Every structure is written in structure tokens, then in C-alpha cells.
Amino acid sequence: MSTPPQPTRRAVVAGAAGVAATAATTATASPATAAGSPGSSSRTIKLSVLGTTDLHGNVFNWDYYKDTEFDDSAHNDIGVAKVKTVIDRERAARDHPVLVLDAGDTIQGTPLAYYYAKVQPIGGNVIHPMARAMNLIGYDAAALGNHEFNYGIPLLRTFESQLNFPLLGANAVDPVTKRPVFAPYIIKRIKVDRAPDLVVGILGLTNPGIAIWDHANVEGKMEFPGLVEQAKKFVPELKAKGCDVVIVSAHSGPNTSSSYGDALPYPENAATLVAQEVAGVDAILVGHAHLDVPTRVVDSLVTEGKQVVLCEPLFWGKKVAVFDMELERHGRRWSLVGPITSTTLPTNTAEPDPDVSAAVQEQHDTVIDYVNSVVGTSTVAMSADRAVVEDTPIIDFVNYVQALTVRAALTGADAALPMLSIAAPFNRGASFPQGDVTIRDVAGLYIFDNTLLGSRVTGAQVKDYLEFSANYFKAVDNAGPVAIDDVIRAVTPSAPTGTPDYNYDIVAGLEDRLTYDIDLAQPVGSRITNLQYAGAALDPAQEFVMAVNNYRQGGGGNFPHIKDAPVVYNAQVEIRQLLIDWVVANGEIDPAQFASMDWRLVYDQTPMTIT
Missing domain, CATH: 3.90.780.10 (5'-Nucleotidase, C-terminal domain)
Structure with a gap:
């Protein structure tokens, strides 16, 4: 059995806790123009955003409880290994910039995740299998899910340190200062040949229910105000910093409701409310609800004529979300041309990525031996x-x-x-x-x-x-x-x-x-x-x-x-x-x-x- 490679470290964008905003970052990409070639006449550019959510510790298409390959009535497949194959395919099919996001619930849900939280906790040379797998995909950012807090804040911080991308949580705040204790957003500056940068803001929002579900782990350490309330603070900040497009990654379902009733003043599933009530949001990658929502168009209640596109891919890596959009240059800024489109793509026809498989195979085998004892x-x-x-x-x-x-x-x-x-x-x-x-x-x-x-x-x-x-x-x-x-x-x-x-x-x-x-x-x-x-x-x-x-x-x-x-x-x-x-x-x-x-x-x- 080969030793899984250690993840390659690079500068983590906005990885420091306690910041209210992040420094801008640069992503180099080829331009897409109306004429099909770059140059000073570039007037339009396309952008795609790929997304996952609720991966819940699934790397392989494997059911640890049945000790066999995963299957369900719809014959979905699961796991990051297959997700990477789909993402690589979609990247290769596009000659324009592509960003990759996740909407949370990553480190809990399988014996694989449990083992490296409780039996052999991560730290030092022990790298979380989800960190190994997701680093190989090359995510640009991920929102915090509520299940990220199940094993306590120290383990979450260790997991965060092992990632090559930031965990975002604009509404995970310090109880005293009320400032985010994770990066609230990142700004991606995409180079366009002989034209101004395309500036993309990515805001991360998590679930207020963490205060209830994991209060023993977070009480007195973090608070979790509402998604709408925090988005109203940070989306204007992103726009003021020159963002042409604002994408939200929200661990909060699309159908407004709360499993905890009025126990909190903030709704559990608030993605639609963010779309309706927060000016400047263009698209939302939705998580938490474990639904397949290829596209949902929501009319803004604060910007006349504005429509916001929501998309939630099916959980555990069964599907990958795809947003496609086109922007037109007006002086130094870019603005959307026509509607954003979205869909979800299944992973069940994809082969598992060999790099992800090799990186996590030894940990996978260890856990199979453990659960079968x-x-x-x-x-x-x-x-x-x-x-x-x-x-x-x-x-x-x-x-x-x-x-x-x-x-x-x-x-x-x-x-x-x-x-x-x-x-x-x-x-x-x-x-x-x-x-x-x-x-x-x-x-x-x-x-x-x-x-x-x-x-x-x-x-x-x-x-x-x-x-x-x-x-x-x-x-x-x-x-x-x-x-x-x-x-x-x-x-x-x-x-x-x-x-x-x-x-x-x-x-x-x-x-x-x-x-x-x-x-x-x-x-x-x-x-x-x-x-x-x-x-x-x-x-x-x-x-x-x-x-x-x-x-x-x-x-x-x-x-x-x-x-x-x-x-x-x-x-x-x-x-x-x-x-x-x-x-x-x-x-x-x-x-x-x-x-x-x-x-x-x-x-x-x-x-x-x-x-």
C-alpha cells in the first residue's frame, strides 16, 4: 500500500480568525470575449462557479455501515473522488474562469470522519481525509456548516489549518466584539487580458442553529446571528471594494423554515430570504437541506427587476452545482449580461479520481478494519x-x-x-x-x-x-x-x-x-x-x-x-x-x-x- 501524499501547502486566503474582511487575491484565467479572442476590445467574459455541499465525510463511493459500495434507489454515487472527476471535466470543457465552492458540513457523517476526530484525532502528521481530498480539487473557499462544530472548536481549527482554502463564516462572531472569528468573505481578482480585472466577492454564511445544536461546544465562545443580518453588513462592503459579482455560499436551506421554531430570532433555512432582502447578491450556493435544487430564481424585494439564482446540489457528493454567467465591460467595471443559469450534475457516471483515491486509501482501509472489528x-x-x-x-x-x-x-x-x-x-x-x-x-x-x-x-x-x-x-x-x-x-x-x-x-x-x-x-x-x-x-x-x-x-x-x-x-x-x-x-x-x-x-x- 502506498503512503498517501501530504497535501501541498500554499498561502491560505483569509485564513486568520478574527478578521472582518479579507485581502483581495488574484486568480489568473484566460479571457472570453465576444470575438473569441483576447485583446483591448474585450467586451464580455464568461464565468462559471462549481459547487458542492453536505459532503459529510464522504471521500469514496462506500457505505461503511454496509461494508459495500454505496447505492440508493436512484443509483446515485457519492464521495469527493467522483466529485473531482466531474469538476475536472467541467473545468476542461470551459475556456473561461471557473471558481469552485463548498457550502459546508464536511467533517462529520461517516466512520471515516469520526475516526479522525475521535479515535485518531487529526493534528501533526495526521491529516484529515477530507482535507487531503478537497485540497486536490482546488476549492476557492468553503462555508462553515453546522456539523463542523460537532467535535469542538479546537478540532475545527486544526482542520482549517490543513486546508489550502479558507473556511468562511460571516455570521460566526465573537460574543464580545461581534466581529467574525472566521473570514467572512474572500475577493477573487480574475485577470482579463488587456481589460480590467473581473472582481468576484464570495461571502460565506453558516447556520444560526449551531447555537442550539452545539451549544456545549460554542457557548460563550461564538455567537451565530442571522444570515440576512450579516449579509446586509458584508455585501455592501464587497461592493464598495469593487466586486462586480457577489456569490454567497450559504449553509442554510432554500425553503424558509426552522426546525427550532422561535427558539432563535433567526431562521434556520434562510437562503431565499437573503436573495429577497439583501441588495447586491447575484447567486447563492445553497446547503444544509439535503435537497437537489438545480435552479431557483428569486425576485429581489429591494432591487427592482433583480433576480437571484439559487442552486443546491444533492448531498454527499451525489451532484455538483454549476452556475454559468456572462459579464460585459463598462469602463473599469463588469456587469451581468442576461440571466445567470444553474443546474446540478450527477457524479454516478464518473470514475473516481486516482489522485484522491491514492491520497486517502490508507485512511479508508484503516477505518474499514476498525468498523469491521x-x-x-x-x-x-x-x-x-x-x-x-x-x-x-x-x-x-x-x-x-x-x-x-x-x-x-x-x-x-x-x-x-x-x-x-x-x-x-x-x-x-x-x-x-x-x-x-x-x-x-x-x-x-x-x-x-x-x-x-x-x-x-x-x-x-x-x-x-x-x-x-x-x-x-x-x-x-x-x-x-x-x-x-x-x-x-x-x-x-x-x-x-x-x-x-x-x-x-x-x-x-x-x-x-x-x-x-x-x-x-x-x-x-x-x-x-x-x-x-x-x-x-x-x-x-x-x-x-x-x-x-x-x-x-x-x-x-x-x-x-x-x-x-x-x-x-x-x-x-x-x-x-x-x-x-x-x-x-x-x-x-x-x-x-x-x-x-x-x-x-x-x-x-x-x-x-x-x-
């Missing part, structure tokens, strides 16, 4: 496939380990309270085989890097919590048979494209059973029926300790009460590692130890049949 056995096969519509032992296992962990740490009066736990079906493809269970089997059940907390709640709050969780289900008009997809992922005001599986929580008791029906014949807010604890109707005044993850306790999903409930346990331990540690310590996973049928879907009290 056996940590215990299971007495029966278990699957999460139907966990969204029926009580399954594999989700009971998560709740059991969480509840046991919090219970063991409680002291005083809290130790006398009954324990509950919440878990969501994060990965319906997760399963335990009968027999040997590996790290990847357990890690595949809990694919997020959440930590565990315990909060004190009342019976009435538990009822409200369950009612909110039941918003996940669509209304039906009979007890079935009905297909799973016709029951789940209801559209709500905070989830305009459908409630994700990770925002459906299942609540279970430890010492005694918490049982309930979800009656889909009833309206939202009145669906929880036959709610009992220890065989009796739940007492609204009874107190419990409830094990929750940091995403939910921080307000993620905007579930009621839990954000403000008193926290009685917070040891900052990762739930996924707790599950692995439990299997190692106990050796055997036996559903008889933790599984029970505690909830069911019904229609007018009749159990539903879900196919």
Missing part, C-alpha cells in the same frame, strides 16, 4: 426497517442503554425518580445480525455524533412531547392496509418537505413501561391515547428523568419543554460510543433483556396494518 454477539437478528411504524427491539436497545447510563449517574432526589428515554429511528437501514456484531453494526444504528443528557420532566410534559412527535404521521382514513410512505413524514410548517425520521421520537421507560397508542383518526395534538406508566394512567404531575440527546435538548426539532427542562445529567459522552461500550462490556445483545411492545399505531382504536 467484532465487539459482541446478538441472540437474534434485529432491524430498524419498520421502526417508524412499530415498536422494534433495536430502538428499545438504544433507549435501554441511554436510560441505564443516566440512571447510574444520578444522585440525591433525582436518583429516586423513574427513568424515561427518547430515541429516534436515525437509520432505517440499521440492523444487527444473529451472531457476531461489529462496530459498524452498532455505529450504523446511531449515525449522528450526539451526546447524552438527562432532564427532569413531568407527566404532562411527556404527554405534550409525545403529541408533538406524533406530528410525524400523516392523517389517514382507515386502519389499512396502508403503505409506510403514505403514513410517515408529514408536511408541517417547520418541515415543508416532510418531517424527517430523526424528528420522530419514541419514548420508553426503564424500571416500568410507558405505553401509548398513536391514533391517526384523531387530529394533530390529540393523537396520544391510552397513555399509561406502570400500568396506570399517567399522572400529569409525576416527575421523571428523561434521557435525551444534545440535539433534542438544545432545541433541535423544536420539541416542547425539553429545552427548558432542568438538566440533571450531562457528562458529554457520545451515545454511539455508549452503545458500543455496552456491547463490549456485556458481550451479548439479548432482546429479552430490554425489548417490549410499548406503543402502536391505531385508527379509531383499531390497530393499523402497515405494509
Whole structure:
């Protein structure tokens, strides 16, 4: 096996923290003119911007949880190795300047990313695999995603130092000075033969939800004001510095909404608002929502006749965004001619780039060996496939380990309270085989890097919590048979494209059973029926300790009460590692130890049949 090459270092543009603006930089490129040749008569030039987002630690077209090549129902492929091939192809097809951007969520999401954050943390000679891969592409800049903060600010800063391009975050600011602690933007000066430079401003915006989702890592260290508010500060600055074009890379979805409701004064998904409300923005590379949006044209509300183009490529490197535009010279400045066009290009027909493959192969192989190591056995096969519509032992296992962990740490009066736990079906493809269970089997059940907390709640709050969780289900008009997809992922005001599986929580008791029906014949807010604890109707005044993850306790999903409930346990331990540690310590996973049928879907009290 060859040793992966170290990334070539060059000057990082605007890499220093704490700056409010960046120095201009120069990119040399061939001109494109109306006549097709450079010269003093150059009147027009073309510019293309290629983009990725939500790569989430994917370098290869590989599913570490299944230990095989990645595939989905649409036969998409994933990973930076294939992305580079597409980007190289698109660069070669153009005889004009091309910029490459990313819209965030880079260093979390796969065992590959986890391993080099927690098992063998980056630093010194240990280079992050995403840094190796992305440096070979030659990005001009990347916006910060919310998942960049999952492993803490020190690791993020180490990752930043390993990149050959800047991480941008105009709305990641110092709590005291309110100045950005990452570069807010860069300015690219593109040389045009015998004509003025084309000056391109690239503004990076991240997600205000970081303040909620990773508050343990950022509280008191960084604040995250709104995208619109910060764009209104920095876009005029870019224009004043002579930018002919302003491109925004925003880790914020195109459909205005917030999973955290009104817990923050700034919306989570605000890319369209930036297009509407901030003068001077020409195009936005969108991230965070995990949608494929080839093109969306948004009318400006502040500049008459102005239209802003949004494009979001599909996550994990499944697609690459392409913006194409033409500009015309007017004296010393350039201005857009006609509309900007955009599309997204699939990577599934591309071969993986050999340079990226060689650079990361050794780390990839190390992680495959790690995730395939056996940590215990299971007495029966278990699957999460139907966990969204029926009580399954594999989700009971998560709740059991969480509840046991919090219970063991409680002291005083809290130790006398009954324990509950919440878990969501994060990965319906997760399963335990009968027999040997590996790290990847357990890690595949809990694919997020959440930590565990315990909060004190009342019976009435538990009822409200369950009612909110039941918003996940669509209304039906009979007890079935009905297909799973016709029951789940209801559209709500905070989830305009459908409630994700990770925002459906299942609540279970430890010492005694918490049982309930979800009656889909009833309206939202009145669906929880036959709610009992220890065989009796739940007492609204009874107190419990409830094990929750940091995403939910921080307000993620905007579930009621839990954000403000008193926290009685917070040891900052990762739930996924707790599950692995439990299997190692106990050796055997036996559903008889933790599984029970505690909830069911019904229609007018009749159990539903879900196919």
C-alpha cells in the first residue's frame, strides 16, 4: 500500500480568525470575449462557479455501515473522488474562469470522519481525509456548516489549518466584539487580458442553529446571528471594494423554515430570504437541506427587476452545482449580461479520481478494519426497517442503554425518580445480525455524533412531547392496509418537505413501561391515547428523568419543554460510543433483556396494518 501524499501547502486566503474582511487575491484565467479572442476590445467574459455541499465525510463511493459500495434507489454515487472527476471535466470543457465552492458540513457523517476526530484525532502528521481530498480539487473557499462544530472548536481549527482554502463564516462572531472569528468573505481578482480585472466577492454564511445544536461546544465562545443580518453588513462592503459579482455560499436551506421554531430570532433555512432582502447578491450556493435544487430564481424585494439564482446540489457528493454567467465591460467595471443559469450534475457516471483515491486509501482501509472489528454477539437478528411504524427491539436497545447510563449517574432526589428515554429511528437501514456484531453494526444504528443528557420532566410534559412527535404521521382514513410512505413524514410548517425520521421520537421507560397508542383518526395534538406508566394512567404531575440527546435538548426539532427542562445529567459522552461500550462490556445483545411492545399505531382504536 502506498503512503498517501501530504497535501501541498500554499498561502491560505483569509485564513486568520478574527478578521472582518479579507485581502483581495488574484486568480489568473484566460479571457472570453465576444470575438473569441483576447485583446483591448474585450467586451464580455464568461464565468462559471462549481459547487458542492453536505459532503459529510464522504471521500469514496462506500457505505461503511454496509461494508459495500454505496447505492440508493436512484443509483446515485457519492464521495469527493467522483466529485473531482466531474469538476475536472467541467473545468476542461470551459475556456473561461471557473471558481469552485463548498457550502459546508464536511467533517462529520461517516466512520471515516469520526475516526479522525475521535479515535485518531487529526493534528501533526495526521491529516484529515477530507482535507487531503478537497485540497486536490482546488476549492476557492468553503462555508462553515453546522456539523463542523460537532467535535469542538479546537478540532475545527486544526482542520482549517490543513486546508489550502479558507473556511468562511460571516455570521460566526465573537460574543464580545461581534466581529467574525472566521473570514467572512474572500475577493477573487480574475485577470482579463488587456481589460480590467473581473472582481468576484464570495461571502460565506453558516447556520444560526449551531447555537442550539452545539451549544456545549460554542457557548460563550461564538455567537451565530442571522444570515440576512450579516449579509446586509458584508455585501455592501464587497461592493464598495469593487466586486462586480457577489456569490454567497450559504449553509442554510432554500425553503424558509426552522426546525427550532422561535427558539432563535433567526431562521434556520434562510437562503431565499437573503436573495429577497439583501441588495447586491447575484447567486447563492445553497446547503444544509439535503435537497437537489438545480435552479431557483428569486425576485429581489429591494432591487427592482433583480433576480437571484439559487442552486443546491444533492448531498454527499451525489451532484455538483454549476452556475454559468456572462459579464460585459463598462469602463473599469463588469456587469451581468442576461440571466445567470444553474443546474446540478450527477457524479454516478464518473470514475473516481486516482489522485484522491491514492491520497486517502490508507485512511479508508484503516477505518474499514476498525468498523469491521467484532465487539459482541446478538441472540437474534434485529432491524430498524419498520421502526417508524412499530415498536422494534433495536430502538428499545438504544433507549435501554441511554436510560441505564443516566440512571447510574444520578444522585440525591433525582436518583429516586423513574427513568424515561427518547430515541429516534436515525437509520432505517440499521440492523444487527444473529451472531457476531461489529462496530459498524452498532455505529450504523446511531449515525449522528450526539451526546447524552438527562432532564427532569413531568407527566404532562411527556404527554405534550409525545403529541408533538406524533406530528410525524400523516392523517389517514382507515386502519389499512396502508403503505409506510403514505403514513410517515408529514408536511408541517417547520418541515415543508416532510418531517424527517430523526424528528420522530419514541419514548420508553426503564424500571416500568410507558405505553401509548398513536391514533391517526384523531387530529394533530390529540393523537396520544391510552397513555399509561406502570400500568396506570399517567399522572400529569409525576416527575421523571428523561434521557435525551444534545440535539433534542438544545432545541433541535423544536420539541416542547425539553429545552427548558432542568438538566440533571450531562457528562458529554457520545451515545454511539455508549452503545458500543455496552456491547463490549456485556458481550451479548439479548432482546429479552430490554425489548417490549410499548406503543402502536391505531385508527379509531383499531390497530393499523402497515405494509
